[in-house]
Structures are given as structure tokens and as C-alpha cells.
Amino acid sequence: MADEMQKVVLAERPQGAPTDANFRLESAPIPEPADGEVLVKVQYLSLDPYMRGRMDDAKSYAAPVPIGGTMEGGTVGEVIASNHPRLQPGDKVMGMLGWATHGVVPANQLRKLPDTVPISTALGVLGMPGLTGWYGLTVHGRPEPGETLVVGAATGPVGSMVGQLAKARGLKVIGVAGGPEKCALAVDTFGFDACIDHRAAEDARALRHAIAAKAPNGVDIYFENVGGKTLEAVIPLMNPHGRIPVCGMISYYDMGGLGMGAAEGPNMLPRLWRTILVQKLSVNGYIISDHFDRLPDFLREVAPKVADDTIAYLEDVADGLENAPHAFMGLLKGKNRGKQLVRVTPAIA
Amino acid sequence: MADEMQKVVLAERPQGAPTDANFRLESAPIPEPADGEVLVKVQYLSLDPYMRGRMDDAKSYAAPVPIGGTMEGGTVGEVIASNHPRLQPGDKVMGMLGWATHGVVPANQLRKLPDTVPISTALGVLGMPGLTGWYGLTVHGRPEPGETLVVGAATGPVGSMVGQLAKARGLKVIGVAGGPEKCALAVDTFGFDACIDHRAAEDARALRHAIAAKAPNGVDIYFENVGGKTLEAVIPLMNPHGRIPVCGMISYYDMGGLGMGAAEGPNMLPRLWRTILVQKLSVNGYIISDHFDRLPDFLREVAPKVADDTIAYLEDVADGLENAPHAFMGLLKGKNRGKQLVRVTPAIA
Numbered sequence: 136m137a138d139e140m141q142k143v144v145l146a147e148r149p150q151g152a153p154t155d156a157n158f159r160l161e162s163a164p165i166p167e168p169a170d171g172e173v174l175v176k177v178q179y180l181s182l183d184p185y186m187r188g189r190m191d192d193a194k195s196y197a198a199p200v201p202i203g204g205t206m207e208g209g210t211v212g213e214v215i216a217s218n219h220p221r222l223q224p225g226d227k228v229m230g231m232l233g234w235a236t237h238g239v240v241p242a243n244q245l246r247k248l249p250d251t252v253p254i255s256t257a258l259g260v261l262g263m264p265g266l267t268g269w270y271g272l273t274v275h276g277r278p279e280p281g282e283t284l285v286v287g288a289a290t291g292p293v294g295s296m297v298g299q300l301a302k303a304r305g306l307k308v309i310g311v312a313g314g315p316e317k318c319a320l321a322v323d324t325f326g327f328d329a330c331i332d333h334r335a336a337e338d339a340r341a342l343r344h345a346i347a348a349k350a351p352n353g354v355d356i357y358f359e360n361v362g363g364k365t366l367e368a369v370i371p372l373m374n375p376h377g378r379i380p381v382c383g384m385i386s387y388y389d390m391g392g393l394g395m396g397a398a399e400g401p402n403m404l405p406r407l408w409r410t411i412l413v414q415k416l417s418v419n420g421y422i423i424s425d426h427f428d429r430l431p432d433f434l435r436e437v438a439p440k441v442a443d444d445t446i447a448y449l450e451d452v453a454d455g456l457e458n459a460p461h462a463f464m465g466l467l468k469g470k471n472r473g474k475q476l477v478r479v480t481p482a483i484a
Numbered sequence: 485m486a487d488e489m490q491k492v493v494l495a496e497r498p499q500g501a502p503t504d505a506n507f508r509l510e511s512a513p514i515p516e517p518a519d520g521e522v523l524v525k526v527q528y529l530s531l532d533p534y535m536r537g538r539m540d541d542a543k544s545y546a547a548p549v550p551i552g553g554t555m556e557g558g559t560v561g562e563v564i565a566s567n568h569p570r571l572q573p574g575d576k577v578m579g580m581l582g583w584a585t586h587g588v589v590p591a592n593q594l595r596k597l598p599d600t601v602p603i604s605t606a607l608g609v610l611g612m613p614g615l616t617g618w619y620g621l622t623v624h625g626r627p628e629p630g631e632t633l634v635v636g637a638a639t640g641p642v643g644s645m646v647g648q649l650a651k652a653r654g655l656k657v658i659g660v661a662g663g664p665e666k667c668a669l670a671v672d673t674f675g676f677d678a679c680i681d682h683r684a685a686e687d688a689r690a691l692r693h694a695i696a697a698k699a700p701n702g703v704d705i706y707f708e709n710v711g712g713k714t715l716e717a718v719i720p721l722m723n724p725h726g727r728i729p730v731c732g733m734i735s736y737y738d739m740g741g742l743g744m745g746a747a748e749g750p751n752m753l754p755r756l757w758r759t760i761l762v763q764k765l766s767v768n769g770y771i772i773s774d775h776f777d778r779l780p781d782f783l784r785e786v787a788p789k790v791a792d793d794t795i796a797y798l799e800d801v802a803d804g805l806e807n808a809p810h811a812f813m814g815l816l817k818g819k820n821r822g823k824q825l826v827r828v829t830p831a832i833a
Contacts, residue, residue, distance in 0.1 A: 362757055381761050384754075404753040405733075408711055411769040412730050418767035420760040 140165045141456050142205045142235035149190055152467065157190065158206070158460040166239045168218045173242050177212040177232055180456070180477040181258035182463045184385045197424075206234035206459075209263060210479075211254045214245075222247065229257040234459050236479055251442055259292040259474030260441055260448035261434060267382050267423040268296030268358075269433045275380035275419040276356045280305030283350045285369055287311045287361030289321040289330050290449055292474040293382065296437075297358045298327050299446050306356075309349050311342070311365050313469045320472060324447050339367035347372055361385055370407050373414050381420040385467065449473025455480050489514045490805050492583035494549045498539055501816065506539065507555070507809040515588045517567045522591050526561040526581055529805070529826040530607035531812045533734045546773075555583035555808075558612060559828075560603045571596065578606040583808050585828050600791055608641040608823030609790055609797035610783060616772040617645030617707075618782045620729035624768040625705045629654030632699050634718055636660045636710030638670040638679050639798055641823040642731065645786075646707045647676050648795050655705075658698050660691070660714050662818045669821060673796050688716035696721055710734055719756050722763050730769040734816065798822025804829050 139162045146159040168174045189200045189207055200207055210232040214222050219242030222228065228245040232238030248254050252261065259265065272278060276297075284301045288294040289310025298308045298321070310321040310330035321330035329349040336342035346354075346368055353374040359366065362384030373379075411418060440446040451471040453462035459477045466475045488511045495508040517523045538549045538556055549556055559581040563571050568591030571577065577594040581587030597603050601610065608614065621627060625646075633650045637643040638659025647657045647670070659670040659679035670679035678698040685691035695703075695717055702723040708715065711733030722728075760767060789795040800820040802811035808826045815824045 359757075362754065366757065367753075381757070384757055384761060404716075404756060405711065407753060407756075408708075408715065408730070408733055411767060412733060412771075413769070415769045415771055415774070416767075417769075418760060418765075420762070420764045420766075422761070422764055425764070 138165045139163065140235060140237040142233065143456060143459055144203055144205055145190060145200045147202065148192060153187070153190065153460070153464055155460060160457050165237050168216055168239045171219050171241055171243075172239050173214055173219055173222050173228075173245060174216040174237065174239050175210075175212045175228060175230060175232055175245070176215050176237055177210045177235060177479040179211050179255045179258055179452075180234055180459060180479050181209040181262070182453075182459065182466050182475040182477060183208070183264070184383055184467065186463065187385075187467060207231065208233050209258050210235075210238070211248065211257050212479075217242065227254045229254075229262070234456065234477075236456055252438070255450060255452075255476055256441060256448065258476060259450060260296065260446065261438055262292075263423055264292035264474065265296045265437060266426070266430055266433045268293045269300060269437060270423060270426050270429055271358060271380035271382050271419075271421060272297050272300055272356075275417070275421065276301075276358060276378050278304050278306050278356060281307075282355035283307045283309065283352055283374075284356040284358060285309045285311065285346060285350070285354050285365075285372075286358040287333075287365045288385070288469070289327060290317045290325065290472050291360075292448065293360050294358075295321070295325045295448065295473070296446070298325055301356070302326050302328075303445075307350070307352075309346060309354075311346070311361070311368075317472055320449065324449065333364060333368075336364075336368075339364045342368035343372065353377075356380075358382075359384065366407075367403050370403070370410050373410055373416055375414050377414055377416045379416060379418040381418060382423065385469075451475050453477045487514045488512065489584060489586040491554045491585070492805060492808055493552055493554055494539060496551065497541060502536070502539065502809070502813055504809060509806050514586050517565055517588045520568050520590055520592075521588050522563055522568055522571050522577075522594060523565040523586065523588050524559075524561045524577060524579060524581055524594070525564045526559045526585055526587065526828040528560050528604045528607060528801075529583055529808060529828050530558040530611070531808065531815050531824040531826060532557070532613070533732055533816065535812065536734075536816060556580065557582050558607050559584075559587070560597065560606050561828075566591070576603045578603075578611070583805065583826075585805055601787070604799060604801075604825055605790060605797065607825060608799060609645065609795065610787055611641075612772055613641030613823060614645045614786060615775070615779055615782045616731050617642045618649060618786060619772060619775050619778055620707060620731050620768075620770060621646050621649055621705075624729035624766070624770065625650075625707060625727050627653050627655050627705060630656075631704035632656045632658065632701055632723075633705040633707060634658045634660065634695060634699070634703050634714075634721075635707040636682075636714045637734070637818070638676060639666045639674065639821050640709075641797065642709050643707075644670075644674045644797065644822070645795070647674055649786075650705070651675050651677075652794075656699070656701075658695060658703075660695070660710070660717075666821055669798065673798065682713060682717075685713075685717075688713045691717035692721065702726075705729075707731075708733065715756075716752050719752070719759050722759055722765055724763050726763055726765045728765060728767045730767060731772065734818075800824050802826045 149157045214226040227248040230245040286294045286297045289312040308327045310327045318330035321327040331345045354372045357369045357379045359381040360383040456479045498506045563575040576597040579594040635643045635646045638661040657676045659676045667679035670676040680694045703721045706718045708730040709732040
């Protein structure tokens with residue numbers, strides 16, 4: 136009998152918030168790499184909000200995971216066997232191996248990692264989430280010294296990148312996060328000027344007053360990665376010529392894009408739309424996979440700052456692939472503080 | 485006794501849709517121009533949706549009209565007396581004289597009009613509405629041949645400009661308008677590929693199906709000048725990298741930005757926001773008064789096309805300043821077909 140690997144497959148599509156029943160842990164023989172392919176043993180799996188979208192059958196920016204298919208995901212790990220001259224056993228690599236202990240992929244789909252920083256950073260602060268924050272802030276946010284920026288999920292890998300970059304460029308940075316512990320981290324670890332606990336605000340209006348008290352000159356950039364109550368709170372605070380880069384909206388993901396009403400009722404679409412006009416806002420949605428060509432620019436600017444601790448990051452690590460579904464459900468509920476990872480420990484290596 | 489002029493003042497602020505009681509016709513002595521000033525006799529007053537915003541006390545992009553103040557508005561007319569060497573009696577000029585038969589303004593706030601086209605065009609097809617359409621389409625719409633564009637109020641001065649320019653650039657153009665007469669005009673007079681009667685669609689969903697049937701390849705540019713049901717209909721039809729220039733939203737103006745629910749209920753804010761992300765849309769609000777410096781570029785491109793009938797336009801003319809309030813209320817309800825003007829006839833000239 137061949138050595139076995141584990142993987143987590145999509146058992147059924149969720150109705151609203153995912154549950155245990157949507158996932159199934161399966162075993163399978165470890166595959167052999169063909170010509171040009173590489174066998175990788177996974178060390179860390181990244182859990183990200185976008186994965187919720189892949190579980191639905193709805194029109195989205197990427198094909199859904201099929202029922203019975205392995206959940207998609209970014210991973211870092213070690214080359215076990217290689218049929219390509221560029222990679223050798225022992226090399227550390229980043230690739231999209233999914234929720235699995237092992238995987239075989241063409242060598243050209245793997246990125247070899249340096250050993251100057253922990254390899255887990257390739258999934259967070261120096262990976263897709265970090266690039267998402269850097270790209271959106273730089274290209275769509277167009278930050279100017281003296282301006283005020285608001286970002287949600289402030290201690291997460293996107294929000295903390297956005298906030299730290301904006302601070303370094305001379306902006307006033309106000310975070311929004313769930314709970315006093317995260318808010319303290321945003322200020323103490325990431326250097327935000329202030330952080331508002333959205334759980335302490337009973338509705339969007341109360342959250343708006345709390346943000347406004349810290350933003351007496353209004354908001355020039357709202358970096359959108361959460362949607363929902365935070366969006367509704369910030370809309371009326373936007374200054375003329377404000378910018379709203381839109382990279383995500385975790386609070387809407389469980390709704391299939393169509394669900395629950397807005398916290399202030401049905402008035403918020405006209406209010407948002409009117410603000411876009413009156414304040415001459417620029418709102419730009421983007422999907423970071425369209426912009427992976429900017430990764431070298433991003434790493435050139437940010438990797439040295441991670442290496443010398445100028446830019447901080449925070450990782451939450453769940454242990455064992457079998458715990459990935461539970462950690463993912465927690466992520467969608469905001470239970471993580473920083474970048475959510477799974478330390479993948481294969482039963483048979 | 486000096487000669488008298490008439491003016492329409494804001495008697496009280498409207499609650500929702502304006503009524504007769506919000507306006508009052510007053511007489512006053514015709515003022516004398518001081519040094520550098522010019523006395524103008526108004527021939528045409530322009531009525532525009534933005535005036536509804538000026539009647540409210542809410543935060544907007546311009547100061548509200550004070551109670552008892554003359555309603556603001558663009559006008560064209562003839563110089564009666566001049567204390568500035570640049571302008572002579574008999575000159576035709578465009579300026580912001582408001583809802584009035586006469587007015588005195590500094591000469592540098594008047595634009596002298598050519599006699600190659602009727603002077604009323606300076607209020608519509610070759611004025612602020614035409615510039616609004618041209619600027620938004622060119623700068624924010626970034627039209628490409630083969631793309632599909634949707635625009636509301638299709639026979640109005642903004643919508644008809646957008647549609648005709650887009651057709652000339654090789655786009656498929658679908659209008660939305662109220663009633664079969666306007667839809668026939670959009671196709672026959674303005675050359676739209678199709679026009680959907682939003683009154684024949686019982687809700688946003690029905691309107692969406694009607695638009696989708698004419699836009700089998702989806703929508704690349706939604707030029708937003710109406711909001712409401714049309715916005716909600718188009719959102720889910722937007723293609724990746726679609727653009728939404730936002731120059732107005734007449735359907736929300738009577739709401740103070742906060743009113744009535746969306747036609748499909750409270751779900752549309754999340755749905756809009758999710759579409760901006762998933763389809764990577766660019767949404768740009770703009771106010772044309774920020775871009776009057778582009779008027780010469782616009783006139784250079786478009787004025788010859790109006791003179792040689794390559795670009796058509798439609799004017800609805802109400803007779804007499806005393807009828808301006810009624811014509812304005814009709815405009816907000818979509819009763820006009822084209823550019824709404826008032827032919828101003830002073831009681832004493």
C-alpha cells in the first residue's frame with residue numbers, strides 16, 4: 136500500500152454560515168510527480184475569507200469548488216520529490232495546494248521562498264493579503280500626508296498592512312476591529328492612531344459617532360475589506376474626492392451577496408449612492424489575482440521592512456488539517472486576531 | 485417708479501416632492517449695473533435636477549438657496565446695459581441669473597455666445613448638461629468600440645449626449661426612459677440601438693430582464709444619471725472591469741438622500757457592493773462645476789456636430805417665468821422629453 140495523504144473536500148454547499156457538515160476529511164494515496172512536476176509536503180495552509188465564495192455556486196470571480204473537490208487554498212511547504220531541475224528536495228516553496236497534506240503541481244506553479252524570513256510570511260504579510268493591502272492602498276487609495284484613513288479588520292493581514300503603510304506615509308489611521316483585545320493590538324502592535332471596537336457600538340450610527348470622534352477632519356480613504364456595519368458607518372463621513380478601494384467584504388460573504396438587510400434599513404443604498412455623487416468619490420473594486428505581476432514591486436518595498444521589524448504582523452495558528460474547517464468558521468466570525476494559518480501535520484508523511 | 489422685474493424665490497423648503505407652496509413669484513425694481521457690471525434681460529431659463537438639491541438644507545456640493553432667496557439657475561439672454569467694455573447692448577450671453585426676468589452680474593461671469601447655433605443650446609446640448617455627458621463618458625466611462633452602454637433618461641440632455649457620443653465611438657447603446665414616446669425618440673431621433681420603457685416594467689427585476697434581452701454580452705458602462713429602479717436593474721448585469729460614472733440620481737433627489745426603500749428591498753446595498761468587488765468595477769462620482777475648464781475642449785469637439793446636425797437635441801419649452809415652478813415639478817417626475825427650458829417673458833421690459 137502506498138503512503139497516504141489527507142485532504143479536506145467540500146461535502147455540500149453551505150446555506151449561510153458554513154458548518155461541519157459542509158466539509159469532509161478524506162484520505163488518498165500520495166500521488167507521484169510526472170515529468171516537470173513536484174511533490175510538496177505542506178507545512179502551513181492559509182485560510183482566507185475569499186474561500187467562502189468558492190463554496191457557493193454563484194457567479195463570482197473564480198469557478199466554485201465542485202462538490203467532492205478539495206478545498207482550494209494557498210500553502211507553503213517543502214519539496215519531497217522533484218521532476219524539474221529548478222527545484223530540489225528540501226527547497227521551501229509557496230503554491231496553491233489546497234486543504235491537503237501533500238500535493239503534486241507543475242514546478243512553474245511554485246514560488247521558491249527565501250530563508251531570510253519565516254516561510255509562513257509568504258501566506259500573510261508577504262503574501263496575497265499583504266499584496267492586497269499594498270496594491271489597493273497604493274493604486275486606488277492614492278494616500279497623501281495629512282489625510283485620514285479608516286480600515287476594518289484592523290489586526291488582520293490586510294488591515295494591518297494598510298494601516299502601517301498609511302502611517303508611514305503620514306496619514307492619520309483609524310482602525311475598526313471586533314473587541315477590546317484586537318483594538319489594543321491595532322494601537323500598540325501596529326501603531327494605529329485609534330481603533331474602534333465595532334462590537335461596543337450597538338448599530339452603524341453609534342459606530343459612526345465613535346469613528347467621527349477620532350476623525351474630526353472626516354475620512355479621505357475608506358479601505359473596504361469588511362462591508363456591513365462598518366461601511367454604513369463610514370459612508371456619511373467621507374470627504375470630497377475620497378477614495379474607497381474595495382478588496383473584500385467579509386460581512387456579506389455568508390449572504391451569497393443577497394442576504395440580510397443593512398443595519399440601518401433600506402435607506403443605505405440611496406445614501407451611499409448620493410454620497411458617491413455629492414462627495415465625488417472614487418470606488419474601485421479589485422481582485423488581487425489580477426495583479427500578481429506586482430508581487431516583485433511589493434516584495435522589494437515591504438520584505439526588508441518585515442525583516443527588520445519595521446512592519447509587524449500577527450499569526451493565529453490552528454494545529455492539524457482536521458481543524459481547518461473549525462478555524463475557517465472562526466475566521467468568518469472574526470475570531471482570529473491576525474493571519475489565520477493551519478499547521479498541517481500529515482498522519483503519514 | 486423704476487421699471488420692474490420678476491423673480492421666483494424659495495418660499496419654504498420642500499418635504500419630499502416640491503409643491504407650489506415652496507415657490508413665490510415676486511416683483512422688484514430692475515437694478516442698475518455698477519462699474520464692471522452688466523444688466524441682462526433673460527430669454528431662456530434652464531431647469532435642471534440639481535436645483536432640487538439646492539432647495540434642501542442638507543450637506544451637498546453647493547450652498548442651499550436661502551429662504552426668500554431667488555432660485556438659482558443658468559440663463560441665456562441679451563445685454564441691455566453694460567459698464568464693461570467687453571460687452572455691448574445687444575450681445576447674447578450665458579450666465580447664472582437665476583429664476584428671474586433680469587439680472588445684474590459682473591461681466592466676467594458672463595460668456596458671450598456665438599450666433600452659429602440658437603442661444604438656447606448654451607443651456608442644453610452645448611451647455612452644462614452636454615458637458616456633463618461628454619466629460620463623464622470620456623474621463624470616467626473610457627468607452628471602447630464593441631462595448632455595451634446603458635444610460636437612463638435617454639432623451640434628456642445628458643442621456644442623449646452620452647448615447648450619441650457612445651454610438652459614434654462604436655458602442656452598443658441601450659437607453660432607459662419613461663414611456664413609449666420617449667423610447668421611440670431615443671431610437672428614431674438619437675439613434676440608440678434600443679430603449680426600454682421603465683414604466684412598463686413592474687419592478688427592477690422586470691426591468692433587468694428587459695435590458696438583459698437587449699444586452700446579451702452584459703453591460704460595460706452604466707452611465708448613472710437616474711438611480712433607483714434603473715440602478716438596481718443594471719447592477720447584476722455589469723461586466724468585469726465595468727465603469728459607472730455617476731453624475732446624478734434624479735430618482736433619489738426628493739428623498740433628501742435618505743428616503744424610500746429600494747425597489748427590491750434592503751438587499752441591494754450588499755448586492756451592489758459585492759458586484760463592485762467581484763466585477764472589479766470603477767464607480768466615480770463627479771460634479772461638472774469642478775470641470776468647467778474642459779468646456780473649450782468639449783465645444784471644439786461637439787459644437788460643429790450640433791451645427792451640422794450630426795448630434796441631435798430636443799427642447800421642451802414652458803412659457804413665462806410664472807410657469808417655472810410647475811415645469812420644474814414636471815421635470816422631477818420625468819414629464820419632460822428633452823432639455824427643459826422656460827421662455828422668460830418679463831411683464832415690464
